[in-house]
Amino acid sequence: MANFLDIIEWFDDSGEEIVHRIPESGSAETKFGSQLVVRPSQAAVFFRDGQAMDVFGEGRHTLSTQNIPLLTKFLTKMVGFGEKSPFRVEVVFINLKTFTKFKWGTKEPVPFRDAQLGVVRLRAFGNFVMRVKDPSLFVNKIVGTMGRFTTEDIEGYLRDIIMSRFNDLLGEHLKSV
Template identity: 35%
Template sequence: MDIIDRIKYDGPAFDGQWLIYKYPSDEFVLGSQLIVNQSQEALFFKGGKALDLFGPGTHTLTTGNLPILKRLVNIPFGGKTPFSAEIYYVNTTSRLDNKWGTSVPFQVTDPKYNIIMAVRAFGQYGITISDARLFITKIVGAVNSDHISNHDDVRKYFNSLINTKIKEVVSSYIIHMKISLLEITTYLGELSEVCHSAIKDEFNRFGIDLHNFYIESVNFPNNNIDKLKEALERKSELTVLGEDYYRQRSFDVLEKLAENEAAGSAANAGIGLGMGLGAGTVAGSAFADLARNLQVAPDAPSVSRREAPNSIVCNKCSHKNAPDSKFCGNCGDQFDHSMKCHNCHEELLAGSKFCGQCGQPQGIKKCSRCGHSNKPNNLFCEECGTKC
């Protein structure tokens, strides 16, 4: 093999694409000229060890500037002494447009809507070789190339690392920050910094500076985004309409019951109302409020539809009776034609609706839950505590 006395990078012309170039020959002599271009470094390598490193410029090889190699191979001093070694040129130019992307979707539970989503993430990053010795030692033999390695080789080498870290960091960030996937675009800058911090140390182990790591998009299949949009629309509708929506619906149901000739009587309307109570928690509450106000009572044969103005109200069942009745026509309870005001205890005529002394309302207020008879000014049932 010919002895090389002029060593120069003879790799591809597109300097931005390559990272490592192995010089074709490994036989050299002292006194040879080593030419290293700008944004390059030349590293002597022998026996699996990274030896002497040269920066940009023209260098005459002597035992003075090859001290590590001289000790390893015992190069004699002076003359054009031949020696063997491998020379690797390393490109130290920064490249900022390396693309990355998760190879398969990963599962994340949206913290706001509790929907499991299949998520993918994409972006780009930049790298610069900061330690040629460490980079050559770690990468040579790992990349599948005899003489040249480019950014694609390194990108493939680190692809699994990036995928694993991105899935872990993105999932953790979304869950702990309680960010909906519909809002994730707003946080891409902050999320990019978190991912950069999680990955850069691994690149540093190989003599590579990782910078400008960006997440350009976090997306998911259309069927998943449709689920989230539907949930968001439902939530917005309920927020805007609120309780008025349910009250309006309850009035609509009552109106339909009143229009329905098959309902027949107020008692049937009460049955329909009872069925409405089981329709749902919120709607049921609205119906319950209306039921209390209606105070629907069964028909009694002893009372005319045109009630006397001084009718007697039964303290037991609230049935209205004729003013001269001695017993309730509904439950048979005997009437006491005298009564006392609940507030001031003034003697009143039976059936009085208000006290002539203090003006407080008289009669009873039946509990809508347990049916207990309460004083008209009670706010809560004496028996079960339900709000009257």
């Protein structure tokens, strides 16, 4: 006999988790009538066979043919299941809060040819914040199939983007410091 997910929810006790997948690997059986609990500052994306089916916002959602139209269409027309039949899904919860404790900086001084001073060595540093704007896009393009994705996982990636843009700015737009 299969175990069904009757209540699907996620709590982030650490405050550092951006994405949490249920189950963390593979997929689980659930059925129409199950409850999906999405907390404030969260979104939940339903996936089937690697494809995002629907995105849910804050609240308690009873899974039905009305609120999962893409998945329902797939199950009834392609597979032949009825409304109460079980289906295998992954649910990815995304934390939508603004994460604020990120820092960036040059690892070493960056040589810059100043129009008046010649070659100078510059250092730069600062803070940045991050917030997920499009949950489905973020999961598909950045997170992939990882079961968990934390601030530590994204920090290096974003820091590299900032440093790349900083170097572009120095080379293309500045003539003198």
